[in-house]
Amino acid sequence: MMRFRSAQVVMIAVGLCALTACAPAGGNISDDLDADTRQYLEDNATSMAEQMGISDPPKVDLVRMITLEEWQSTQIECLTEAGYDVGETTDGQGIKYPEPTDDAMASSLNLAIYTCEMKYPVEQKYMAPLSTDQLEELYAYRTGELLECLEDEGYPVSDDPPSETVFIQSKGAWSPYESISIAQNDAQRVNDNCPQTLKSIYGD
Amino acid sequence: MTPKKKKLTTAATTLLAAVALAVGPTLPAAAAQEISGGEIDCQPPVHSVLVRSTGVGHNNHEAGGVVVGSYNNGSTPTTRTSYTNYSSVAFWRAFATGIGSNISSAYGGCYR
Numbered sequence: 212m213m214r215f216r217s218a219q220v221v222m223i224a225v226g227l228c229a230l231t232a233c234a235p236a237g238g239n240i241s242d243d244l245d246a247d248t249r250q251y252l253e254d255n256a257t258s259m260a261e262q263m264g265i266s267d268p269p270k271v272d273l274v275r276m277i278t279l280e281e282w283q284s285t286q287i288e289c290l291t292e293a294g295y296d297v298g299e300t301t302d303g304q305g306i307k308y309p310e311p312t313d314d315a316m317a318s319s320l321n322l323a324i325y326t327c328e329m330k331y332p333v334e335q336k337y338m339a340p341l342s343t344d345q346l347e348e349l350y351a352y353r354t355g356e357l358l359e360c361l362e363d364e365g366y367p368v369s370d371d372p373p374s375e376t377v378f379i380q381s382k383g384a385w386s387p388y389e390s391i392s393i394a395q396n397d398a399q400r401v402n403d404n405c406p407q408t409l410k411s412i413y414g415d
Numbered sequence: 416m417t418p419k420k421k422k423l424t425t426a427a428t429t430l431l432a433a434v435a436l437a438v439g440p441t442l443p444a445a446a447a448q449e450i451s452g453g454e455i456d457c458q459p460p461v462h463s464v465l466v467r468s469t470g471v472g473h474n475n476h477e478a479g480g481v482v483v484g485s486y487n488n489g490s491t492p493t494t495r496t497s498y499t500n501y502s503s504v505a506f507w508r509a510f511a512t513g514i515g516s517n518i519s520s521a522y523g524g525c526y527r
Binding site (some may be wrong): 251254255257258259262263279282283300301302304305306307308310311324328333337338339340341349381382383384385386388389392393395398407408409412413 | 487515
């Protein structure tokens with residue numbers, strides 16, 4: 212498990228200061244956003260602060276909106292600049308945070324995560340609920356190409372998928388990854404070769 | 416969700432030659448902000464804890480008080496698995512952060 216680096220308190224303090232004071236030159240980018248996007252960002256900030264236990268969230272200037280694919284690398288870079296020893300999860304898809312050694316460090320880490328998320332929020336189109344057409348496309352992919360891919364990679368799925376009707380009613384809450392057990396040292400390869408999400412669903 | 420205090424029995428289920436997965440109870444929910452469970456004690460040959468969830472948006476995995484994996488699934492429900500090097504934990508949870516995020520199912524278990 213990763214731990215905080217030495218001199219972490221100083222680094223974190225400097226990093227957080229840099230994070231929250233890092234307004235882009237020429238004014239606040241959020242001023243140029245449409246009302247819908249501004250509302251999305253405000254709602255996301257409120258929700259995230261509440262769920263992370265941040266009672267007095269700082270004002271964070273938006274640097275830029277990012278694609279879903281950029282999320283992991285952007286957050287890792289931002290948190291690293293803030294002084295945290297973060298990295299990829301074993302499957303290469305997520306972020307592994309350092310292990311806080313006390314409550315103060317846990318709070319500082321939460322604040323840094325919140326700040327980086329507000330600086331580089333994911334574009335709204337990636338977070339909007341999928342339409343029926345999008346769910347149908349996802350169902351066809353997951354019950355066809357994805358199952359074949361997993362079998363080719365050595366992970367056949369024995370469980371039958373749900374019907375398309377059930378899949379759509381559940382808003383797509385089924386993935387063949389739920390019923391297979393992938394070896395830790397195989398996780399990144401399989402996830403890279405057999406992605407669960409279709410980029411085309413978002414028009415990318 | 417109130418943490419379950421009941422000790423989970425980790426019965427190994429060999430699914431593949433290289434992997435054995437001892438699974439705690441799958442805890443489904445229609446759309447939860449958090450799904451959690453109690454103690455996981457992994458014994459050989461399934462000696463390390465994992466947390467798995469399916470959900471949308473920001474999904475995070477915690478084991479023994481440490482966030483061991485954080486993912487952004489966007490609006491596509493996605494299954495994520497976080498592997499740890501812990502042999503046992505007193506508590507695990509999968510939780511969602513950010514607007515539109517939720518967890519549809521999750522469990523904690525063991526792997527080797």
